[in-house]
Amino acid sequence: MSTMNRGLLDRVWNSVTESQIWRSIFRHGYPDTPLNQSLVMMGNVFLHLHPVKVSRKAMKVTYTWCLGGLSFFLFLVLTITGVFLMFYFVPEQSVAYTDIQQINSAIIFGKLVRNMHRWSAHLMVVTVTLHMVRVFYHGAYKPPREFNWVIGVVLFLTTLLLSFTGYLLPWDQIGYWAITVGSNMASYAPLLGAQVHNVLAGQPVGVGQPTLIRFYTLHVIGLPLVGAVLMAVHFWRIRKDGGEAGPPPPSKREIEAARAEQAAGAQPTPAGSLN
Amino acid sequence: MSSRYDDTNRTPQEYEVLTGGGAETAEIAKRGISRRQMLRRAAGLTLGVVGAEATLGALMMIYPNLKGLFGSPVTLKAKSTYAGAEQKDISLDQKGLFYESGAKSYILHLLPGGTTAFLLNGMSLDNAMAAQDWVKDSDGSYWLALYQVCVHLGCKVPFRDDCNSFKCPCHGSHYNIDGEYLDGPAPRSADRFTMSFSGGNVQVDTGKLNQHVERPDVGTRVLRTPYVAVCAAS
Amino acid sequence: MATTEPRPTRTENGTAGATQKRYRTLAVVKQEAVTRVEKQLEDSVFVWPHLLVREFLAAMLMTMVLTVTSLAIDAPLRDHSNPNLTPNPAKAPWYFLGLQEILHYFPPTVAGVLIPGFVLVGLALLPYIDRNPSRAFEDRKLSITVFTIFAVFFAIATLAGSFFRGSGWQWIWPWQGVFFDL
Numbered sequence: 223m224s225t226m227n228r229g230l231l232d233r234v235w236n237s238v239t240e241s242q243i244w245r246s247i248f249r250h251g252y253p254d255t256p257l258n259q260s261l262v263m264m265g266n267v268f269l270h271l272h273p274v275k276v277s278r279k280a281m282k283v284t285y286t287w288c289l290g291g292l293s294f295f296l297f298l299v300l301t302i303t304g305v306f307l308m309f310y311f312v313p314e315q316s317v318a319y320t321d322i323q324q325i326n327s328a329i330i331f332g333k334l335v336r337n338m339h340r341w342s343a344h345l346m347v348v349t350v351t352l353h354m355v356r357v358f359y360h361g362a363y364k365p366p367r368e369f370n371w372v373i374g375v376v377l378f379l380t381t382l383l384l385s386f387t388g389y390l391l392p393w394d395q396i397g398y399w400a401i402t403v404g405s406n407m408a409s410y411a412p413l414l415g416a417q418v419h420n421v422l423a424g425q426p427v428g429v430g431q432p433t434l435i436r437f438y439t440l441h442v443i444g445l446p447l448v449g450a451v452l453m454a455v456h457f458w459r460i461r462k463d464g465g466e467a468g469p470p471p472p473s474k475r476e477i478e479a480a481r482a483e484q485a486a487g488a489q490p491t492p493a494g495s496l497n
Numbered sequence: 498m499s500s501r502y503d504d505t506n507r508t509p510q511e512y513e514v515l516t517g518g519g520a521e522t523a524e525i526a527k528r529g530i531s532r533r534q535m536l537r538r539a540a541g542l543t544l545g546v547v548g549a550e551a552t553l554g555a556l557m558m559i560y561p562n563l564k565g566l567f568g569s570p571v572t573l574k575a576k577s578t579y580a581g582a583e584q585k586d587i588s589l590d591q592k593g594l595f596y597e598s599g600a601k602s603y604i605l606h607l608l609p610g611g612t613t614a615f616l617l618n619g620m621s622l623d624n625a626m627a628a629q630d631w632v633k634d635s636d637g638s639y640w641l642a643l644y645q646v647c648v649h650l651g652c653k654v655p656f657r658d659d660c661n662s663f664k665c666p667c668h669g670s671h672y673n674i675d676g677e678y679l680d681g682p683a684p685r686s687a688d689r690f691t692m693s694f695s696g697g698n699v700q701v702d703t704g705k706l707n708q709h710v711e712r713p714d715v716g717t718r719v720l721r722t723p724y725v726a727v728c729a730a731s
Numbered sequence: 732m733a734t735t736e737p738r739p740t741r742t743e744n745g746t747a748g749a750t751q752k753r754y755r756t757l758a759v760v761k762q763e764a765v766t767r768v769e770k771q772l773e774d775s776v777f778v779w780p781h782l783l784v785r786e787f788l789a790a791m792l793m794t795m796v797l798t799v800t801s802l803a804i805d806a807p808l809r810d811h812s813n814p815n816l817t818p819n820p821a822k823a824p825w826y827f828l829g830l831q832e833i834l835h836y837f838p839p840t841v842a843g844v845l846i847p848g849f850v851l852v853g854l855a856l857l858p859y860i861d862r863n864p865s866r867a868f869e870d871r872k873l874s875i876t877v878f879t880i881f882a883v884f885f886a887i888a889t890l891a892g893s894f895f896r897g898s899g900w901q902w903i904w905p906w907q908g909v910f911f912d913l
Contacts, residue, residue: 252537259777272782275775278512281782288789295790299797309559319811326808331558337801344913345797347826358857358878361866368858375855382826389824396912398812399821407834407843428814473867512776 271457273465280466285360289353293381294453296346300384303339304442311391313438315431318393343385350381362467370459373452380449387441390434401437402429563704571600573699579604581638585612585724587674589656594674596645596656600701602690603656603663605641605675614721625719629675630689630707642692642701643676648708649683660728663687671728675720678712686710807912819898820910828892829885835900 238244239251250261263274279285310329311321325332354374357363363371390401409419416426424432460466472480563569582593584607590596595604607613617625626633632640643663647654652667662679663672671679676687691705713719809818823831834842853860861874868875893911897903903910 253779254533256777259779262779269779269783272778274778276778276782277775279774281776281785283785283789288786291786292789292793295793299794306555306558315812322808326805328562329558330560330562331554333805334798334801335558337804337806338797340806340913341800341804342797344825351826354854355882359868359875361871363858364861364864364866365858371858372855375851378854379851385826386824392808393812395809395812395816395818396807398814399817400823403821403831404823404827407839410839411844412840467866470866470868473869474865475869476867512781 273461276465277468280468282469285469286466287352287356289349289356293346293349293353296342296349297449297453299342300339300346301446303335303342306335307339308442313391313434315393315434318391318434322392322394339388343388347381347385350378354378360467361470366463367459367467370456370463373456373459377449377452377456380445380452384441384445384449387437387445390429390437391441393434398429401433405429405433567599567601567703569704570700570702571597572695573597573600573604573701575697576694576699579606579699581606581608583608583611583613584674584720585661587661588658594656597701600642600690600703601645602701602703603643603645604692604699604701605639605643607639607641607675609637609639612724616718616721622719625717629686629710629719630691631675632692632694634694640692640699641675642690642699644688644690644706646688647683648685648688649681654687657728659725661723661725662728664728664730669730673720673723676710677718677720679722683712685712809912820896820900822892822896822910822912825889825893825911825913829889832888832892832896 239248249265250258253259253262260274263269263272307325310325310332312318322336325336327333357371357374363374386401386404390397405419405423408422409415411418420426422433422436423429424436579595580592582588587593587605587607593606593608595606596602597604609615615622626639630641634640645653647665647667647670649665649668649670652665654663654665654670654672656662656674657664662674663676665671665681665683668682670681670683672683672687673679676689678686685708687710688706688708689710691702691707693700693702711717822828830842830847833846836842837846861871863871863874865871894905894909895902897908897910
């Protein structure tokens, strides 16, 4: 570790990384040795979502298409942009619409943030759906991952409800009537139809201020909390159920064929030698 | 993103070395400033710049747009809405004095003469009025924008038609119609905003508050005390 | 075990050798000359950096796509809601348009409540219904066929509801007009 031919930047950097403050935050060196590559994964609360090592086959982009990860990333984007929109949006039917207009016109970056929120929401429905389809076709819902699939289905429903509740908030014609139709549909539920409608809409007929505040509360805190908790369980169970499933193993027929071939290679059959 | 090293014929060890990481590359990196170190610094710098930009953008977005809100110039209704009145005839929101919630202030429109009695005159009157943010209109009437808050402990001061003056309900601070201190615990006269006319409308700059109008004494009092001598507590 | 194995066990050999054997350097063998024993290595690599780099790039790509889209296309905002004026057609969000299309053919209790309810419960119970342990495509022809039919049917219903329905939920070709809001 001679500092003779090292530049000023190196010396500053070294004094920073060797300081007590830095070492109290990062308990290991730069992760370029197997030891540090393991320590960084185990010691970092965000990274410890992942194992230290991962199967190369399961990691392939053409296997996962990053769909689960992208769904989670979109959830984070939606949380951040959503918090910023909350600074300016008041869920009150006389001002909700003008608040959105203000966000679109008067607030710096307001339009960009609202657009990002909207497009990420739609995209998240797409990525979550595709993730489910992908998992189905790879048979990754099979034991031991059955229960994680169930959690995934609930997360899918949560995503739809999050998007649906957000639809009403701008209080424009699209959202108002989409939610009117949607909540009226709930009143066709067998036995408790009227009650389900009342819980959703907050009023016996149509959509109004009580609906707006209910949807807002569900949209900004209720459903995100449910989603976050379920996501934590979902990710945790991936690890507990043996990591990513990886590409499907060979079929029964292929296994049989391989076994037959192996047997043939080991001791040539009389039929083979004759031909 | 799947790289050409993804070929599964390679051992994981070969893969580690070819796509970065591993003890071997660390060894190479130790020998001095390498390409890897350079890239690492560039990546760190980029992350820093992007992070700083994101923080700045976030702050810009949540910084309130004060235009037209309390704390900036607020344009009120047309001048003709605020009918003037003489001192004794002032009646809240009828004539002479009007409450404006958007500007959190009382707009006083005082007609000279009659029962309006200025105690000063000439230069001393002009100086006192300038110091107290009075506005003299072209028709000879006087305007003033008084902040609604009591300078004692911040209660909203109501105007009492029955007292011909402002009387604070919290601790009894008592102000004349032009905000001049009369009695009570208030340390000074009521605060007032800079007022002006903009295209026939009254404009109050709620960002400019004059908090320096002292309790008047015999030689500096501008307006005579109210025509109602005793103001009951409520 | 010892009776079936004629050779002395490892521990006997080791304890006997430890007290008697002395080591002496006979020759130095170069690294290249060593023939390593071929061993099946586990097919795993470090998550840092290999997986994290991919995840980071995917996130960056997504951020770029989102930012560019948001700069280019504005989120819709129609007129202020009016309880006395229903737009024609009144459409649900796109992901519910498949249901709305089915709603056209079935009573609301069936299309609006029972079908989505059964679909969700059915999906949740899928791993417990499909007891076939194999994950290979070849062994799962039935489940894949059923799921594909279901998915294609729902996709068609969603597309039809999105782009082929106009005022009064009448069939309309996209070139005659599109009634679709995101």
